[in-house]
């Protein structure tokens with residue numbers, strides 16, 4: 693179950709990375725897809741391009757819409773008005 697949720701999250705990340713490649717992703721602010729573990733989530737989060745790059749370059753960190761974190765999967769490590777940053781301590785359990 694956790695693995696399925698992690699797979700959903702990684703799909704969101706791939707979509708974000710693809711979108712970034714499409715438009716350069718170098719503007720001051722980005723609209724990225726929420727990287728929560730809910731497969732059907734299509735929430736959009738706005739944050740600075742530099743901030744997203746920082747999150748993306750740290751393994752296990754994801755950007756979520758506020759309230760989309762799950763207690764059994766995510767540890768909130770940062771909070772802003774429009775988004776939360778979570779660490780996924782269970783990342784090593786992911787086998788897919």
Ligand SMILES: [Zn+2]
Nearest residue numbers: 726728733760
């Ligand atoms: Zn979400």
